[in-house]
Amino acid sequence: MTDKLKPLREQIDAVDAQILDLLSRRARLAQEVGHVKAETNAPVFRPEREAQVLRAVAERNPGPLKDADVQTIFREIMSACRSLEKRVTVAYLGPAGTFSEQAVYQQFGRAVEGLPCVSIDEVFRATEAGTADFGVVPVENSSEGAINRTLDLMLATTTSISGEVSIPVHHSLMTKSGSMEGVSVVCAHSQALAQCQVYLNTHYPQLERRAVASNAEAAVMASNDPSVAAIASEMAGAQYQLGVVAGHIQDDPHNRTRFAVIGHLKTTPSGQDQTSLVLAVPNKAGAVYNLLAPLATHGVSMTRFESRPARMGTWEYYFYVDVEGHEQDEPVARALHELKDNASFFKVLGSYPLSL
Numbered sequence: 001m002t003d004k005l006k007p008l009r010e011q012i013d014a015v016d017a018q019i020l021d022l023l024s025r026r027a028r029l030a031q032e033v034g035h036v037k038a039e040t041n042a043p044v045f046r047p048e049r050e051a052q053v054l055r056a057v058a059e060r061n062p063g064p065l066k067d068a069d070v071q072t073i074f075r076e077i078m079s080a081c082r083s084l085e086k087r088v089t090v091a092y093l094g095p096a097g098t099f100s101e102q103a104v105y106q107q108f109g110r111a112v113e114g115l116p117c118v119s120i121d122e123v124f125r126a127t128e129a130g131t132a133d134f135g136v137v138p139v140e141n142s143s144e145g146a147i148n149r150t151l152d153l154m155l156a157t158t159t160s161i162s163g164e165v166s167i168p169v170h171h172s173l174m175t176k177s178g179s180m181e182g183v184s185v186v187c188a189h190s191q192a193l194a195q196c197q198v199y200l201n202t203h204y205p206q207l208e209r210r211a212v213a214s215n216a217e218a219a220v221m222a223s224n225d226p227s228v229a230a231i232a233s234e235m236a237g238a239q240y241q242l243g244v245v246a247g248h249i250q251d252d253p254h255n256r257t258r259f260a261v262i263g264h265l266k267t268t269p270s271g272q273d274q275t276s277l278v279l280a281v282p283n284k285a286g287a288v289y290n291l292l293a294p295l296a297t298h299g300v301s302m303t304r305f306e307s308r309p310a311r312m313g314t315w316e317y318y319f320y321v322d323v324e325g326h327e328q329d330e331p332v333a334r335a336l337h338e339l340k341d342n343a344s345f346f347k348v349l350g351s352y353p354l355s356l
């Protein structure tokens with residue numbers, strides 16, 4: 001067996017040496033890009049370019065590696081190359097181990113400076129103030145719907161959206177011992193408790209459920225107190241040395257959360273983009289219909305429509321609308337121009353590459 005492995009391993013060693021040479025060449029090119037950008041004060045992180053690189057890699061992939069795996073490798077290569085230009089700081093809803101942190105890595109790779117924040121408000125503040133270059137905030141969960149605090153803050157913020165990330169959200173029930181003996185309370189973020197209610201009703205109907213600031217905080221509590229069970233990601237459980245009582249306990253096996261990347265960057269078209277808007281209309285018959293008519297006229301698809309009360313006690317609403325395409329794409333630009341005329345409030349939250 002060893003005789004057969006030896007020549008194969010020698011070939012792998014030779015290939016690795018070539019990969020390393022190529023990686024170094026790529027890294028030096030990224031450094032040159034960095035110097036050019038520094039001369040003009042241009043932004044280091046260019047999500048539209050990174051999205052194009054990742055799409056091209058999947059298209060060119062000859063196999064046998066899976067497209068998603070090749071993209072993961074290239075995301076990290078770009079992350080490491082980018083960090084030679086500048087290591088970007090990204091604020092997210094902490095502590096470490098939250099799904100928000102996973103979303104940060106999914107968008108930026110590992111070569112970033114994560115800045116865990118205590119609340120979604122804090123993520124917006126850190127990004128607006130420039131303490132962080134970017135922020136990552138949850139926008140919508142496939143089971144529970146919109147994250148209202150994010151929507152409200154989007155309205156008021158001076159930042160814009162420069163990317164989106166969608167990640168699978170799998171919850172585990174975990175305790176310090178890995179068993180439920182002596183456990184009297186289960187802690188998690190209110191969204192996670194809601195996403196696991198059928199499981200909890202079926203298996204632990206008597207257990208007190210307590211909503212805390214984040215699932216990672218629940219994991220910290222469980223690591224300090226044997227009477228507390230936490231619902232959190234396995235990543236958070238591992239971070240705080242918890243034992244898994246049951247995995248994949250979310251009621252919807254396809255549960256996902258979509259996150260927005262916010263910052264001061266305006267991205268240019270990548271070829272496959274989305275634009276997020278907030279709109280309002282006067283409270284009268286047919287107003288919403290008329291508002292959206294320009295999208296149909298110019299053949300622009302709407303992929304999301306969400307309403308939030310304007311909170312002025314007048315039953316007026318803000319509409320959060322996502323459309324296909326970049327605001328600089330001709331049909332979108334035309335539709336938005338007309339939309340603006342029909343709306344009593346109009347704000348483009350950002351145009352950004354579609355998530356992979």
Ligand SMILES: C=C(O[C@@H]1C=C(C(=O)O)C=C[C@H]1O)C(=O)O
Pocket residue numbers: 029030033044045046047049050053077078079081082085
């Ligand atoms: C090298 C660049 O800078 C960053 C790194 C990239 C890469 O490694 O491919 C791509 C885009 C930027 O986020 C660039 O802008 O081309």
